[in-house]
Amino acid sequence: MSGIRAAVRRVVPGPVRRLLEHEVRAAGALGRWALRRPPHGVGAGDLAAGYTGPQTAMMYGLVFVSVIETVALAVLIPWPAVHRVLLVLDVYGVLFVLAMHAACVTRPHVVRADGSLRIRYGVLFDLTVPADAVASVRVDRRYPEGRLVALSEDGVLDLIVGSQTTVTVELTRLLSFTRPLGARARARTLRFHADDPRALVAALRQPASP
Template sequence: MTRTTRAARIAAAAVLPAELALVACVAAGVRLPGAVLTAAEAVVSAVLLLEACALHRLYAAARAAGEGRGAALRTAVRAVVPVQVRRLLRHELRAGASLGRWVLRRKHGVRPGDLAAGYTAPQTAMMYGMVFVSVVETFALALLIPWPAVHRAVLVLDVYGIVLLLGLHASCVTRPHVVGADGSLRIRYGALFDLAVPPDAVASVRVDRRYPEGRLVTLSEDGVLDLAVGSQTTVTLELNRPLTFVRPLGARAAARTIRFHADDPRALVTTLRRPA
């Protein structure tokens, strides 16, 4: 990785959150000093110029290596934009699209003959509770904050948070686990986690309720992956070979046993055991 590419990656990771915060303030009507706006514009312009130079060099190198235009552009973007930033942006875009699917009652990636296995029951009440608290907080702050500019900024952030919560839940509802007609299994959590398990990789599957501690995705030293929803899993899947999965922020790891949650684990296990 060249110095230009490394600098572009650092700049993208550092400047993007600051730029989003600045845009939120401006959209909320906050009057920023002219010097702040000028400095911000100068920094953003410098970063964009740096990104453009790095992208052009990488794109030209990929084209010279024989890649097509689309492939060369993807190669350049992957090299310049950190994977964590790409994953977060992709998640937010998919969460927004999931809101539309949720309203239209459509599922993503479910074909005729497939079993769609939901997994949102343990978190639904919590999600709606968080949305309710956020709405109450928004109205309360509207009454308590006497400064209009601060109130508008907080309002923008609160509305964004509410939409993000609804989008996260919608992505989980519209992206269920899928047992394919061919015996394959797709284990998902919204737009954050997606693992395809081919039929020949399944050694055994059983209903097995557990209550693991920790984050959404945890991997033990012996290769046991827990994908918990509401701090619980209901299905244990044993594999006959390790499968590589991608964590929510892009890191890769391998698992030999996968424990995940399904609202109706018996239906999922029965369907998965059925010969294709």
């Protein structure tokens, strides 16, 4: 088995392997979501903080458009073989969008009982911030531009959902994180979205209270 894995690493580029891993894990999240299993990585005494609010309508909109496209192409294209190919592609597209959304729903941010913070975006991003690395935390609504994970030159990491972030965490030291395609980087300030930022901030501050 180790030989097979080594061969795959040699032949398949790292970013491609990461994308395949993301798809497999997202499929598992879709199953968890469909079966209404408890959120992933949330223990007793932890606070689960959802972040899908700004993107939910867009995700379901994409699914709706994909379904309409499938029906329209079935009517407009007269070749059965083409129908089958497009049907497979459209079903895959619908399942992919649902899986990515399910991964976000089932993998919320987590404020642990020990004061640490786990910041996530589905299966694409996962960063644990130890309690002693948190210098300050505040509700801070911003509307940054850029892709999902954006890192500025001065070490500010934006994890953007629906073109917004609502929580800012200042760190006591640089923390390393992994980008969705596997590259490593470091940040000193974290900005991300939570649907209820006040609850997350209050929970993160609580362990430091007397």
